[in-house]
Amino acid sequence: MKTVLAVVLSLTVAIGLVSVIYLCSQKKEKKIRKTHIFLRDLQDDETDFTSAESKWFELSTLRDATDNFSNQNKLGQGGFGSVYKGTLKDGQDIAVKRLSATSGQGLQELRNEVIFVAKLQHRNLVRLLGCCLDNNEKLLVYEYLPNSSLDKFLFDDNGSQQLDWSSRYKIIEGIARGLLYLHEDSRLRIIHRDLKASNILLDENMNPKISDFGLAKHFGLNETQANTTRIAGTHGYMAPEYLMRGEFSPKSDVFSYGVLVLEIVTGQKNRGVVGYQPASDLVNNVYKHWNEGKALELKDKRIGEEFPAEQVLRCIHIGLLCVQEDPTKRPCMALAVNMLSSYSTSLPPPLIPGFFSKSSCIMESDEHSGNADIQLVERRYRNDSSMQLANLTCINEISMSDMEPR
Template sequence: MRQGHNKDIEIPMFDLYTISKATNNFSVNNKLGEGGFGHVYKGLFEEGQEIAVKRLSRNSFQGLDEFKSEVICIAKHQHRNLVKLLGCCIEGEEKMLIYEYMPNRSLDLILFDPMQSAVLDWPKRFHIINGIAQGLMYLHQDSRLRIIHRDLKASNILLDSDMNPKISDFGLARCFGGNETGANTSRVVGTYGYMSPEYAIDGHFSVKSDVYSFGVLVLEIVSGKRNRGFSHRDHHHNLLGHAWRLYKEGRSLELVNAHLDVSGYLSEVLRSIHVGLLCVQQCPQDRPSMSVAVSMLANEGLLPQARHPGFFTERDAESSSSTTTANSKNQMTISLVEAR
């Protein structure tokens, strides 16, 4: 396998022939999925290493400069709960990212499937929640650059052979140096249902926007239900509204997936729901930082009362303003800044 090194992007470079051969010439049988970025293919190097190849589509919003900036940002941030970037391929009009392959694919494919979700017992779900929290804490405060992901959701959490979660897809992420923790944008990109109110409405995103998305994920993992599209016979709220209603009535355990046995883990389950609700509070200043959220999940101390969550109850307004991930992706990519 020929492998080079480009000083401009400081990451291993793979030639097109190698990647084409590994993916059986990008065979439809090797296709794992697709999104706004393009198609994702499974590949196998000659020495036996499995890979996942994200191939930038020709009509993607991402240009070469933005692509390189994204690669640099990802390459400099490695953590056990972030998907590992192995290298990239830039040849002619082809632009590809080569990642480690995750055998259990994405969390949403298991979590929201009535049959497959049975493999996710409570210890596995709690392990996934904690892993996502650790990865997000690293991005926000422990990495060389502060990264706001902006599109944290179940389909962007990949699972390895041991069900360890890995945050993936940094196509919409933004990097910051110094003490910056947020910014404003006139182009809101991401996925409705996971987007914080201040970002969806005013275009303001910050580390607390990611915290909100994490809170949504926690409640989805506990319940096995999607926030968007959730329905209940007694009200018209989404999943967050339902969780908030149960919390206020002291019935939080009713949020738990009906087929999930949590009899030996009641305090962990209740704590997870409580932390999830603290993370989705309407006011960004009320939400905990990810380091505080990690501590809350790990310790048995008293938690503050959760306040009203930020969520939309007007179904029609939400659906009419929603944008699919495929259409919203890659309208804005990582900005390259100096390390802090």
């Protein structure tokens, strides 16, 4: 009897082990199949990873470069996973983005990054050097940017002191030119869908570079709007039509850009919405101050007193135009770039912003008159700004006359 039980027990254990081995091998084969499909897709998309600009990296090379992904080399953490600084044997510094095993993002997001960024070349976009798929590791290798991301400067008391107005204006312009390239001038027409301060990296000269294309979408040349059931992005930067109805277009990126501009000018973070109600009143507060003729009061005090007031006001004006609730009233990036570079382009008054809260914008009695010089500059700016738009049209966009106030 004991012998029979021992035999049965041994067979049960053996069968269990075989089952476990089989399931593990099936799981491994499934991952291998996914990787092969990923590689085949890259080939189908004609992604060039054989040039000196972009290539496949060996896992051992990246382990050596990052000291086996040590915490000392960790630059930050995001939805994708961790980012590490590394140094290749030739002395080149790199940034390695490592997909976390528990990340909700996978091969599709990594494929987006590889295909889109490898094909996009612009001074205001981060440069992809290559990637690595080995031993369940999914790694992306980028140029290393020593000044980290914009949010580290903008929302940090010490960092923002290094952002004088000249640096901020250069960042505002650079982001606009990068977006214009994505929307209209690149080989692909790309909607970023996750534009925010932490996805703007800064090089040694504080030039901005748009990064993180994991949520980006390819947009057809003749498309004006697309829909998705997967709402992904960051609250506070998502346009209302995208957050509530899944509708995205170049104008949803324009909304995110407008929020960024207002954050850069004020040094305040837009906290987003909770239950479709504003959790932070940055945009509403700027709109309220604009209507009261006191927008300059919201300028980040850490900029100092030496700044071109009319240029700051123009940036606030453009930011408010970009966050208007109606996407058809927002400027395209071609016009936004023109607005920044040409003061002969007159601007319309901004209409109601997205997620507008009437209670936060009730005109209050003047408890304080504010700085008389600031109010004088604002009145002069408003008097000099015509309420009629220049006869401009956006490439592949609506006629700019459609932006006229109702």
